[in-house]
Amino acid sequence: MRVWAGCWREAACVLAVPMVIQVGLQLWDQGGGAWGAVGERLSAWAAVSVVWAVVAWLSLRHRARTSGITLTPDALTGHQTRQLRVPRPSVGWSDRMRTELRAADRASVAAEKGSEEIWFHWRPGLRRHTVWGSITFDEPSGTVRLDLREGAVYTGVSGVRRGASFVALCQVAGGLGLVEAES
Secondary structure (H helix, E strand, O other): OHHHHHHHHHHHHHHHHHHHHHHHHHHHHOOOOOHHHHHHHHHHHHHHHHHHHHHHHHHHHHHHHHHOOOOOHHHHOOEEEEEEEOOOOOOOHHHHHHHHHHHOOOEEEEEEEOOOEEEEEEOOOOOOOOEEEEEEEEOOOOEEEEEEEEOOOOOOHHHOOOOHHHHHHHHHHHHHOOEEOOO
């Protein structure tokens, strides 16, 4: 519910500014005699913002389910850190993941810190804006620490301005075949 409320708050804010400008211009143009139209516009704004929020929430929920990641209330935060595991670790699993990450269309490997960490950019949407990320490998336990942070200019999922790092988390985990580690 908190994720849906966050989606609605973002959608309402995005839609509020154009609506306020339009209603203000209409009231100014008609000398203040168009208050009936204000009520109609407000109800339309409320309906559109709720629909927009539901679409964004359903998109996040679908991405979480298909990747096996839990949709938590902090899904809209700009920083996502998760401990994930490889379902069936075998010899050289971290090298295979490095190769898959380099070959991904959405990824751009920025730096590597030895054999235990990779820093990269990930493009969660169709635009060219990216999310910063790092993967830290723990070979003996077969786990991976995935850390993703939104950039300042990314507009997010479905027009909602937040949630891009969660979308990237789902895409990276799904693309590399990672599952959530038991707590």
